[in-house]
Amino acid sequence: MSLPSTVARDVRAFGTWPSTATEQATAHSAADAGDLQVHLAATTVLMKCPHPLSAIEVAVVLETCGYSPGRVRATGAADLMELARAVYALVPVYAQGQSTAEDIADEPGSPEGHARLALEAARSFCKGLLFSAPLLVSLSTMLVAGVSFWSSKVELGSIASSVTMSACLALIFTGPFIQAFGRRASFYLGLGDNGMLAYLTKRVLGTGMIVAFAACFAAYFIRTAAGGPPAANRLGLATGLAIAALQLGLAPFYLRNAMIPMMVIVGGAGAVLAWHATHLGAYIDPVNLAVWQVRLVASMAGLTWVVDGWWLLRSPEARHRSGAERRLWKPSGAAVARAVAPYGAFGLAYFCLVSLPQLISGGAWLGRYGFNPQFSLASGMALVGLLPVAGFGAVAADRITRHVLPATLKHERIGSVGRARAVLRRHWRAQLLWAAVAAAGAAAAVDVILPAVAHSWLVASGMAASPGLLYACSAGFFFFSIATFASQLLFGLSSPGRAVASAVGGAAVLLVCSGALSLSGATSLGAAAAAGFAAGSAVFAVLAVAAGDRAFSDVDFTCYRAL
Amino acid sequence: MLPGTLSRRRLRAPRAAKAGLSWARRDHPATLTPKRGLRLYATAAAVAMLVSVVYLTAWPSPAPARPLPAGLSRLHSGLLVADPLDQSVTLGQLKDQYVLDGSAGPKLGWASESTAGLAVGIKAHHGWAGWFASTIHAAGPAVAWHVVISPTALHLGTKGSGLAVFAVQTATTQKSGVINYIVVAADSRSGSYRWLIGYAHGLVAGASTKVLWTSKWQPVPGNSTLLASQAVTVVTDGAHSLSVWFGTDRIFSSERLVLKMPAPFQAYLEVQSSAPAYHARFNDFWVADDAPLVIRGLPEGSRVALTGSTAGLSAAATAKSAAAPEGAATLRLPVPELVGTATVKVIAAGSVTRLVNVPYAGGDVLNWAKPG
Numbered sequence: 055m056s057l058p059s060t061v062a063r064d065v066r067a068f069g070t071w072p073s074t075a076t077e078q079a080t081a082h083s084a085a086d087a088g089d090l091q092v093h094l095a096a097t098t099v100l101m102k103c104p105h106p107l108s109a110i111e112v113a114v115v116l117e118t119c120g121y122s123p124g125r126v127r128a129t130g131a132a133d134l135m136e137l138a139r140a141v142y143a144l145v146p147v148y149a150q151g152q153s154t155a156e157d158i159a160d161e162p163g164s165p166e167g168h169a170r171l172a173l174e175a176a177r178s179f180c181k182g183l184l185f186s187a188p189l190l191v192s193l194s195t196m197l198v199a200g201v202s203f204w205s206s207k208v209e210l211g212s213i214a215s216s217v218t219m220s221a222c223l224a225l226i227f228t229g230p231f232i233q234a235f236g237r238r239a240s241f242y243l244g245l246g247d248n249g250m251l252a253y254l255t256k257r258v259l260g261t262g263m264i265v266a267f268a269a270c271f272a273a274y275f276i277r278t279a280a281g282g283p284p285a286a287n288r289l290g291l292a293t294g295l296a297i298a299a300l301q302l303g304l305a306p307f308y309l310r311n312a313m314i315p316m317m318v319i320v321g322g323a324g325a326v327l328a329w330h331a332t333h334l335g336a337y338i339d340p341v342n343l344a345v346w347q348v349r350l351v352a353s354m355a356g357l358t359w360v361v362d363g364w365w366l367l368r369s370p371e372a373r374h375r376s377g378a379e380r381r382l383w384k385p386s387g388a389a390v391a392r393a394v395a396p397y398g399a400f401g402l403a404y405f406c407l408v409s410l411p412q413l414i415s416g417g418a419w420l421g422r423y424g425f426n427p428q429f430s431l432a433s434g435m436a437l438v439g440l441l442p443v444a445g446f447g448a449v450a451a452d453r454i455t456r457h458v459l460p461a462t463l464k465h466e467r468i469g470s471v472g473r474a475r476a477v478l479r480r481h482w483r484a485q486l487l488w489a490a491v492a493a494a495g496a497a498a499a500v501d502v503i504l505p506a507v508a509h510s511w512l513v514a515s516g517m518a519a520s521p522g523l524l525y526a527c528s529a530g531f532f533f534f535s536i537a538t539f540a541s542q543l544l545f546g547l548s549s550p551g552r553a554v555a556s557a558v559g560g561a562a563v564l565l566v567c568s569g570a571l572s573l574s575g576a577t578s579l580g581a582a583a584a585a586g587f588a589a590g591s592a593v594f595a596v597l598a599v600a601a602g603d604r605a606f607s608d609v610d611f612t613c614y615r616a617l
Numbered sequence: 618m619l620p621g622t623l624s625r626r627r628l629r630a631p632r633a634a635k636a637g638l639s640w641a642r643r644d645h646p647a648t649l650t651p652k653r654g655l656r657l658y659a660t661a662a663a664v665a666m667l668v669s670v671v672y673l674t675a676w677p678s679p680a681p682a683r684p685l686p687a688g689l690s691r692l693h694s695g696l697l698v699a700d701p702l703d704q705s706v707t708l709g710q711l712k713d714q715y716v717l718d719g720s721a722g723p724k725l726g727w728a729s730e731s732t733a734g735l736a737v738g739i740k741a742h743h744g745w746a747g748w749f750a751s752t753i754h755a756a757g758p759a760v761a762w763h764v765v766i767s768p769t770a771l772h773l774g775t776k777g778s779g780l781a782v783f784a785v786q787t788a789t790t791q792k793s794g795v796i797n798y799i800v801v802a803a804d805s806r807s808g809s810y811r812w813l814i815g816y817a818h819g820l821v822a823g824a825s826t827k828v829l830w831t832s833k834w835q836p837v838p839g840n841s842t843l844l845a846s847q848a849v850t851v852v853t854d855g856a857h858s859l860s861v862w863f864g865t866d867r868i869f870s871s872e873r874l875v876l877k878m879p880a881p882f883q884a885y886l887e888v889q890s891s892a893p894a895y896h897a898r899f900n901d902f903w904v905a906d907d908a909p910l911v912i913r914g915l916p917e918g919s920r921v922a923l924t925g926s927t928a929g930l931s932a933a934a935t936a937k938s939a940a941a942p943e944g945a946a947t948l949r950l951p952v953p954e955l956v957g958t959a960t961v962k963v964i965a966a967g968s969v970t971r972l973v974n975v976p977y978a979g980g981d982v983l984n985w986a987k988p989g
């Protein structure tokens with residue numbers, strides 16, 4: 055007879071047994087007796103209560119499991135207490151017998167446990183890199199050809215200002231809709247409800263497109279009315295439109311984990327861009343290049359929308375459902391809005407944190423905006439630090455919901471909520487540690503290794519950033535990475551409220567800190583933006599990690615029981 | 618048909634109720650066949666977005682449209698930039714075509730365009746500083762660069778000097794770091810001025826200038842604020858050849874220079890000053906191919922004459938050509954008059970056809986559709 059490994063794990067993990075020598079002797083004799091009924095009773099008890107504290111507790115469990123006096127007598131025991139003592143004596147035997155290599159490896163303290171967690175982290179890290187494919191491709195083309203999808207080292211002030219402003223606005227205003235869509239659409243995707251998927255796509259992504267365009271149009275109108283360059287402002291508006299469309303178009307790719315198609319589209323566009331940039335001849339016309347970039351991004355976005363409509367937003371579950379099953383209750387718009395509001399709020403605060411510093415560095419607090427190349431360069435280089443951890447977090451969160459939670463539910467179902475929470479907490483802390491290591495490694499690479507190894511090359515490529523700004527931005531992205539990771543895990547636990555509070559707190563600190571520094575004139579605008587970003591991200595990280603620790607220490611399994 | 622928006626559902630519900638449909642049918646709207654609707658929606662949204670982006674990214678051309686009289690069509694345009702600089706435009710509109718920058722910085726440097734021309738100036742300051750409007754687009758090497766410069770006078774007793782500069786500079790600085798350029802400038806000092814031509818070599822910042830030609834110092838006439846305007850045309854290959862015209866007079870030409878100026882080039886309309894406030898006006902800026910005008914589609918044996926009428930070809934000058942057997946005539950134009958408006962006279966089989974107000978530029982290829 056075999057005991058479920060989870061029970062054995064619990065039994066071993068809690069391994070302090072109040073067994074005396076007499077009891078041990080009794081236990082062995084009882085086990086040796088080979089009484090099947092007693093063993094069945096022991097299994098039953100351990101399924102419900104893996105670490106009984108005494109024979110009395112075992113008796114209580116036996117009674118609740120339907121061991122009536124008649125059934126007790128059928129086991130050969132005189133009464134319930136005798137059976138309970140026999141069962142209690144068997145507990146250590148089961149624990150020793152079921153200590154498998156797997157269980158040992160799962161122990162956090164053992165070298166094998168560390169190795170397995172490290173392997174998991176490495177796998178998540180590599181898989182997570184795919185999540186950052188658009189940014190990775192963009193960075194690669196920047197390093198190879200000096201031009202990315204929406205920036206280049208060929209800088210024309212008027213174009214750079216309008217393009218970066220619109221790009222920031224597009225990111226900020228699509229963020230809430232992407233988060234909201236991701237949350238809700240995954241639900242209907244799982245249910246196989248294509249109708250609701252279509253409804254959500256039109257309503258959420260469509261509204262996101264309209265809101266982002268409206269924000270970019272407002273910026274265009276204000277800048278043009280203030281005497282700004284009309285053609286450059288139109289280009290900025292087009293940039294906002296294209297980037298918003300791309301952001302929203304890629305949302306279903308993340309939803310469906312369609313990383314390969316995404317890589318094909320983004321990588322293909324990156325290759326075309328690099329080819330174009332390297333064949334422009336001796337002079338790179340900034341207007342020609344910017345127009346080319348925006349049209350390329352728009353083409354990518356158009357392609358993603360077509361792929362979404364024709365493929366990704368059709369639930370594979372739908373064909374497995376009968377017509378009647380597919381007639382799902384359609385919630386009201388208000389109900390959907392309420393359900394996704396926290397995710398929208400998180401998206402807004404999150405993208406404010408990552409995008410607002412650009413606007414602040416350009417003088418947003420002073421009522422104007424002009425592209426700040428020093429800050430942009432430092433921020434862009436430091437962004438490298440975010441890439442691995444952002445993807446890592448997404449994969450880790452996915453793993454929590456798909457694997458770790460179901461596994462811990464086994465513990466929970468047999469009555470060991472504390473044990474289940476301990477496993478979850480241990481998993482969370484280990485993942486957090488690896489995330490911090492990855493983020494710190496990336497930040498060190500950006501701050502120390504990259505300049506040391508490739509300083510002359512970076513200077514020659516026009517990418518020498520101001521060290522102070524670079525360090526501040528790196529610190530900011532380090533914290534931001536950790537916060538992103540913690541937030542994703544909080545979402546994995548369906549605790550969006552805590553993530554929202556953390557992100558909003560961080561955004562508030564960013565605004566206060568950068569506003570004070572900008573308006574007081576104590577620092578340059580770039581330094582104010584970098585300091586605000588670092589402070590805001592630090593607060594975001596601290597709050598998110600604290601919230602994560604609380605959430606993982608106090609998981610409510612109620613909603614997962616139905617899974 | 619896509620099922621369902623809430624509003625549609627509200628509209629549909631009473632109709633469904635009338636039709637006697639079940640509760641389930643009414644309140645669980647079909648989510649059965651959304652595919653076509655979503656596909657159409659996504660595809661239409663993608664197309665609309667792409668069209669919008671293409672429309673919004675259309676950049677105003679640096680060369681205006683040049684409508685031709687009936688019977689003529691343009692197969693190729695040799696006009697790369699044409700800006701008469703005689704309109705009132707906002708600073709923003711100016712920035713769509715020119716980069717405004719310089720060592721003076723935006724607090725000291727300024728530029729504005731009105732009906733009088735493009736004024737580029739610098740406020741009073743200490744030390745040598747400059748401010749310029751440079752073309753965003755680059756061209757060359759086989760092109761002619763032209764502008765009319767009206768420098769400011771610095772009267773007697775004014776300390777320091779000012780330069781009104783027309784420079785043709787390599788556009789490869791971002792890749793090579795080289796800032797080599799050709800300079801044609803009016804050098805104004807206390808009560809006098811002179812014109813000079815030179816070239817400069819430099820890397821990243823700071824260049825040393827070699828003067829190739831200078832005019833004599835001339836006194837500033839009377840109390841005039843602006844000095845006499847000078848139409849300047851420059852042609853260079855960036856390697857060894859440089860020719861400069863003042864008006865229609867070629868005042869400097871050499872084929873043996875060592876310019877080290879990789880093509881393409883950009884034009885700089887610039888002022889520099891050692892201290893005093895200084896500005897200059899620029900008009901009639903154009904860049905055109907240094908190539909002949911070609912007219913095709915002519916009857917064999919016909920003759921073509923291009924007679925200047927407005928800004929371009931001077932009234933006395935006439936370019937003539939006999940059409941080649943293929944019906945193409947090649948007209949070599951004087952470099953300073955590569956751009957303008959003229960009358961084209963085609964003489965074929967004893968009949969004369971006149972096409973008036975024909976805008977032309979060096980390198981243009983026009984096609985003449987025979988009447989009838």
